[in-house]
Amino acid sequence: QPQLVESGGGLVQPGGSLRLSCVSSGSIFERSAMGWYRRPPGQGRELVATITDGHRTLYGDSVKGRFTISRDNAKSTTYLQMNDLNSEDTAVYYCHDLKWDAWGQGTQVTVSS
Numbered sequence: 001q002p003q004l005v006e007s008g009g010g011l012v013q014p015g016g017s018l019r020l021s022c023v024s025s026g027s028i029f030e031r032s033a034m035g036w037y038r039r040p041p042g043q044g045r046e047l048v049a050t051i052t053d054g055h056r057t058l059y060g061d062s063v064k065g066r067f068t069i070s071r072d073n074a075k076s077t078t079y080l081q082m083n084d085l086n087s088e089d090t091a092v093y094y095c096h097d098l099k100w101d102a103w104g105q106g107t108q109v110t111v112s113s
Contacts, residue, residue, distance in 0.1 A: 002027035002102045004095045009107030012085055016111070020080040022095030022104055029076040032099040036069060036080045038091035038109075049080065050098065062088070085111045 008020040020036065035050035047060045049069035057069055068081040078095060090111050095104040 002029075002032070002097050002100050004097060004102055004104035006093065006095050006104040006107040009093060009109045011110045011112065013113050014086050014111055016085050017081070017083045018085065018109060020082070020093055020095075020107060020109075022078040022080075024076045024078070024095075024097065027097065027100060027102075030073040032097045034069075034071060034078040035096040035098055036078070036093055037096055038089075038093045039106075040088070040091040045094070048093065051078065082109070085109075087111050 003025045004022055006020060006022045008018060012018050031053055033050060033052045036048040037045050038048050039045045048063055049057060049059045049067055051057050051069045051071050066084045070079045090109060092106040092108050094106045
């Protein structure tokens with residue numbers, strides 16, 4: 001079972017940007033599809049983006065054109081570049097290894113002026 005550790009969350013103003021990172025250990029990272037999910041306050045978990053081992057990507061409708069998922073297999077790291085953030089992006093963001101169904105502990109993103 002891989003271990004996933006997210007970082008990069010924080011407080012940002014509307015229109016700002018953040019980059020989240022997720023470092024994986026304990027598995028052959030390049031063989032896993034990876035994803036980012038989020039849980040807004042008082043709501044259920046929702047898909048943000050996924051990336052396959054072949055670097056194919058998929059995005060949730062609410063983040064298309066603003067967020068970019070990527071991966072660096074040499075660093076066993078998955079990234080989420082988030083641009084043009086708004087208050088509806090406020091959530092705890094979780095990294096997910098789809099192959100092993102493993103989750104990170106989450107990182108808080110708060111968009112507020």
